[in-house]
Amino acid sequence: MLLVLPLIARLRTMTKIAPQHAETGSDTNHSQAIDTILNSLDALVYVSDLDTYDLLYLNDYGVSVWGEAKGKKCYQVLQSAQHSPCQFCTNPKLLDEKGNPAGVHVWEFQNTQNGRWYQCRDQAIHWTDGRLVRIEIATDITERKQMEQALIEAKSTAERLADTDELTQLYNRRAFFNLGRQIAQQTAQPLAFIMFDIDHFKRINDRWGHAMGDAALIHIARLTQTKLRTNDILARLGGEEFGLILPNTHHEQAWQVAESIRHGFDTQPLQLNGHSIHCTASFGISSLVLPQINHPDEAQTLLETLFNNADQAMMQAKRAGRNQVCDAV
Template identity: 55%
Template sequence: MSEHETSEHDSNEANYSAITTILNSLDALVYVADIDTHELLFFNDYGQTQWGAPEGRRCWEVLQKGQQNPCEFCTNPKLVNEHGEPSGVYVWEFQNTHNGSWYQCRDQLIKWPDGRLVRIEIATDITERKLMEQELHEAKVLAEKAADTDVLTGLNNRRSFFKRGNEIISDSNLRHHPISVIMFDLDYFKQINDDFGHDAGDEVLIDISHAAVKALRQDDIFARLGGEEFAVLLPNTNHLQAIELAELIRKALDENITIYNNEKISCTASFGVSSKLDLSKTSLKELISEADKKLYRAKNNGRNTVIG
């Protein structure tokens, strides 16, 4: 080897050593793998600390858990264009199957010193960020649920009823499906509060809610609108079916007994039912207004009855 070649070789060795030192100092996984054989050609110290020494194994054998073949989610196909040339950088996020941590991965094809194409991946641990995002998402879901839920009964509140109800009404109008509304109000509820106290009244509202839910179907939207007033939106339900369902609820409430401080408390309700015809269009406001008028007719007709 000539003096020039020796000098160039020493320079290359020094450069390789410097680059290796830099890559091994990173707090992130850096590895290089052959895109055809998946053989690991370089695996930095961070990777070996997390996954162990490669020992001649392939990337999917070291980095993933229980893999018998190359990963289905391997990004190699995304790194090459239709001409078989590198297509640029591909950035993605992934939860590692070996340690459960989340990583942001930066993948790219480069040429190895021997001329072959290899994948270099830099994977940075983003687990803390992901956990924070998850916590924020869960907090948002809980906040939205709280905003849509009646605190006492756990039913939909007025806000939720109108939000969901308007969406269902719009769909019903578009598809020309029947839809109905039941409104009911507890009879002489003020007397219960006066005789037994407001805590007893709250227990009655909770019991009444549970009794009514048992008579309803999965797709029905049940809400406490306020005080002792309740509403049920019935998708794909004609007027006769709605009246029959209202009668089932009325009977369930009539038979319900709330026990409070060893006292038996019963409470009935008056019902109004409104519906739209299959080909007609309506609004939730109109259906509620009509059902509310019939509810007060039920009150005036002796209570504990259904007016449809």
């Protein structure tokens, strides 16, 4: 399609510069040649008055898709339920500040009448009677747009899967720390970490099998989600270990959240296939008020400190008898 506009211009020029003594039949042949070329294109070609929007020409492709155009405005034929010039009309972009043709404007658009995508090449030219008109060549690119959308969705899915624990559909360890680094930029905001580990999880696997162990992990994940706000970050860090990042949360609030989750585990066993599996967990909490972060490495160091402190507190809870919440020292 890159050659179409120059070709049209050349054909029109050839017609304009034909000798004055040329036979009428020669002019007719030129006109028929141009018409044959335009009607052979697998693309819309139309011409409309730049001021009145009257359609002056519509090739066979356009007629086959949008219908006859005689006596109509371009927006009445080419768009759906349009009774005035389109808000997205590119006419103002086709002229320079002096009102002269400004060259070709290329854009993509989803037609409001048939829903298909088109790449449009618009240009202002002088018509045979001297007035300025708009010529547009629109090529159907629907299949390309569908492929592009499929690639975007595939990329989004791949990114989501890269950040998602396959079993529980929670964030994974990678996402946990990536999101944590972003949150660490919020200077002067309180931030809390909660780490918890399911107590004696190996016993569940040994007694009930790994399928039941997986069900228990999912059960724990779902119970925890019911206790959280939308901006809290819950992740499965590996095995039976989970992490929570609580933005804008003071230590006392984090303790209440941890205790609520712990109580939920203790009082709501997993019921599956006629079996009741009682799960408890040990919790560790660390918190701080975020300092000014001047370098990404500082955010990483801060997160590692919070993580390690919460992990140590969790180990303290295990040593103290499990099924409890402990603070970082």
